[in-house]
Amino acid sequence: xxxxxxxxxxxxxxxxxxxxxxxxxxxxxxxxxxxxxxxxxxxxxxxxxxxxxxxxxxxxxxxxxxxxxxxxxxxxxxxxxxxxxxxxxxxxxxxxxxxxxxxxxxxxxxxxxxxxxxxxxxxxxxxxxxxxxxxxxxxxxxxxxxxxxxxxxxxxxxxxxxxxxxxxxxxxxxxxxxxxxxxxxxxxxxxxxxxxxxxxxxxxxxxxxxxxxxxxxxxxxxxxxxxxxxxxxxxxxxxxxxxxxxxxxxxxxxxxxxxxxxxxxxxxxxxxxxxxxxxxxxxxxxxxxxxxxxxxxxxxxx
Ligand SMILES: NC(=O)c1ccc[n+]([C@@H]2O[C@H](COP(=O)([O-])OP(=O)(O)OC[C@H]3O[C@@H](n4cnc5c(N)ncnc54)[C@H](OP(=O)(O)O)[C@@H]3O)[C@@H](O)[C@H]2O)c1
Numbered sequence: 203x204x205x206x207x208x209x210x211x212x213x214x215x216x217x218x219x220x221x222x223x224x225x226x227x228x229x230x231x232x233x234x235x236x237x238x239x240x241x242x243x244x245x246x247x248x249x250x251x252x253x254x255x256x257x258x259x260x261x262x263x264x265x266x267x268x269x270x271x272x273x274x275x276x277x278x279x280x281x282x283x284x285x286x287x288x289x290x291x292x293x294x295x296x297x298x299x300x301x302x303x304x305x306x307x308x309x310x311x312x313x314x315x316x317x318x319x320x321x322x323x324x325x326x327x328x329x330x331x332x333x334x335x336x337x338x339x340x341x342x343x344x345x346x347x348x349x350x351x352x353x354x355x356x357x358x359x360x361x362x363x364x365x366x367x368x369x370x371x372x373x374x375x376x377x378x379x380x381x382x383x384x385x386x387x388x389x390x391x392x393x394x395x396x397x398x399x400x401x402x403x404x405x406x407x408x409x410x411x412x413x414x415x416x417x418x419x420x421x422x423x424x425x426x427x428x429x430x431x432x433x434x435x436x437x438x439x440x441x442x443x444x445x446x447x448x449x450x451x452x453x454x455x456x457x458x459x460x461x462x463x464x465x466x467x468x469x470x471x472x473x474x475x476x477x478x479x480x481x482x483x484x485x486x487x488x489x490x491x492x493x494x495x496x497x498x499x500x501x502x503x504x
Contacts, residue, residue, distance in 0.1 A: 210239055213276035215309070216283035217242025217249035217256040221323065221371070223378035224411035225280060225418060226254055233419055241274050243283060250379040261305040271312050279313055280321045280418055281306060288327065288348035288470035295347055302351035307358040314363035321367045321422050322359050324352045326406065326433065328370065331473025334405065335437070338370075338429040338482060346470035356429070367421040372433040372478055376411030376500050383411075385447070385500065392453045399461035400441040405475040407433035408443060410496030417488045424486055433478030434490045443493065450497040 212235060216222040222242060226249075229235045242249055242256030249256045259266050261283055284302050285291055291298035306322060313320040327349040328342040344350045356368050375385045391398050409417075409432065417432035438446070444458045463472050480488065491499065 211241065211275060211277045212239060213241045213243070213274055213279045215243045215261060215279070215281045217254060218244035218247040218380045219282055219284075219286070220374065220376070220378045220381035220383050220411060221282040221414060221418075223250060223380060224376060224415040225282065226251075228412055228415040228419060232416065241276065243270070245283070247380055261309070262300040264305075264308050267305070267308060268312065271316070276316075276318060278319045278321075278422055279309065280323075280422065281309055282323045284323065285348075288346045288472075289468055291348035291351060292346060292469040298347070299351055302348070303354045303358065306355040307362060310359040310363040310366060313366070319365065319367070319422055319425065320359070320363055321369060321418050322355065323418070324356050324368050324370045324429075325349065326370055326372050326431075326476040326478050327473065328353050328356070329473060329476045331405075331475045334475040334477040335407075335479040336431070336476065337479045338431055345473050348470060360428070365427045367426045368429045369418055369421055370429065370431050370433075370478065371414060372431075372476075373406040373408040374411050374414050375408055375496065378411065388444070388447060389451070389453075392448075392457055395454075395457065398444060398458045399466065400439075400444040400458055401463050401466075402439050402441045402460045403462050403474055404440050404472060405437055405477050406440075406443075407435070407437055407477045407480070408493055408496075409434040409490045410499055412499065413490035413496060417483060417490070420483075420486060420488055426486065430483050430486075431478040431480040432483055432488060432490075433480040434493065434496075435480075435484075436493050437475075437477040438493060446494055447497060450494060450501060 285298040329336050330343040448455045
């Protein structure tokens with residue numbers, strides 16, 4: 203991939219997060235960007251590697267955000283910073299609205315004023331899970347506050363910056379040094395010989411974090427505008443996904459047990475099947491690996 207002028211000063215919000223870490227690796231390796239061309243923002247945790255130029259900032263502070271924009275003068279922005287945990291959004295609606303909605307809209311306004319591209323990370327949880335697989339133009343109907351906040355952000359961003367790319371992310375897996383993930387929790391529970399109850403009635407189209415990062419950079423590179431699904435090619439239940447993880451990593455299969463969503467009450471309601479049809483992205487060149495190969499890559503990279 204060539205170095206586009208759009209990415210001469212790429213700003214990635216959420217540098218200490220799961221996706222931020224993957225984006226940095228992919229932008230350096232595949233996009234050929236050097237360290238001086240990538241800027242990050244983090245909030246409470248420092249990013250990895252420590253050499254990444256990243257600024258500690260609360261993105262809900264508009265004055266600070268505007269000042270940072272003036273200093274960095276980005277030529278493109280990928281916005282991954284968020285309260286990404288649906289249960290925490292449900293229990294802290296005000297703080298989560300501030301980062302997931304208000305800060306995202308402010309960022310869109312700054313990108314529109316500067317006439318630079320913005321890639322926003324939304325979620326498959328904008329859907330209620332009763333009519334999968336979902337295409338970009340299907341009606342949204344979120345069950346959780348997190349999903350509602352992402353819908354508000356999508357709409358508000360496109361109003362302020364119609365050229366923005368709204369990328370709906372699926373369940374992502376991998377291991378990032380600074381962020382917790384589903385896979386890390388899985389390994390820790392297996393290490394403790396704890397039984398994992400995994401849903402047989404919750405379906406997603408998961409992708410490896412590196413592939414997700416490649417999809418976001420592709421959206422930026424191709425100048426994509428509007429909504430784009432970056433799901434994987436396979437639809438799996440959480441339980442089926444867990445089985446593949448145990449096979450790839452040689453873990454004890456008896457530690458995973460089938461469960462139903464109704465068995466495990468949580469603050470945020472969970473849709474049954476938010477599998478995405480990502481053929482629009484596939485036609486653009488997005489080529490995520492299958493789940494098994496994606497897990498093999500995580501294993502190889504250690
Ligand atoms: N992970 C998934 O499976 C998944 C699935 C669908 C969609 N998504 C979406 O994909 C994006 C990336 O998710 P992720 O898993 O990488 O999230 P993550 O690991 O939870 O990282 C979130 C990032 O946002 C930053 N942040 C949170 N509040 C902030 C604030 N007030 N000001 C500045 N920065 C703040 C965090 O900074 P500190 O850590 O330094 O505090 C962290 O860098 C999000 O938009 C998420 O909603 C994720």
